[in-house]
Amino acid sequence: MRKDELLNAAESLLADQGAGCLTLAAVAERAGVSKGGLLYHFATKEALIKALIERLIADFDELVAAQDESSYTRSYLAATLAAVRSGRLRRWAVVTGAAGDPQLLAPLREAMCRWHRAGMEAEADPMAAQIVRLACEGLWDVATHDPEIYDESQYEELHQRLLALLPSP
Structure with missing residues (x-):
């Protein structure tokens, strides 16, 4: 296996x-x-949880890299929405829930810092970019607890509204 x-x-x-x-x-x-x-x-169970977390990080990195967007924040937003829409988001909640040991979550914390700092100096409006990324975090949390809270048209409207906060490419 x-x-x-x-x-x-x-x-x-x-x-x-x-x-x-x-x-x-x-x-x-x-x-x-x-x-x-x-x-x-x-x-060990800890080795299993560590592998789950490492896979989460790699999956999201790949999802961000696969986006064809003009800025890192636009790619981050598109990747977040793709993860939420596909159900891949649920993986985050269950794995982080399993990792009660702060040491096990250290790689995820490091990845989150990297994701939220990535490309900020290249953003035309760094504060708007940060607001969009923080909105993505809120979306992850809400959709984790209620995966069917939005339909496709609502996700698309949310996507467009968040893009509107960012300067045009």
């Missing part, structure tokens, strides 16, 4: 049952492998 399949099983377990139910035995059962098979890839 591949690592991604084990991580998917862990995320699924977290989404369905919460952080308190995240055990290596439960993840192995959800993945349909022996506990030894899981331990081959992840020797």
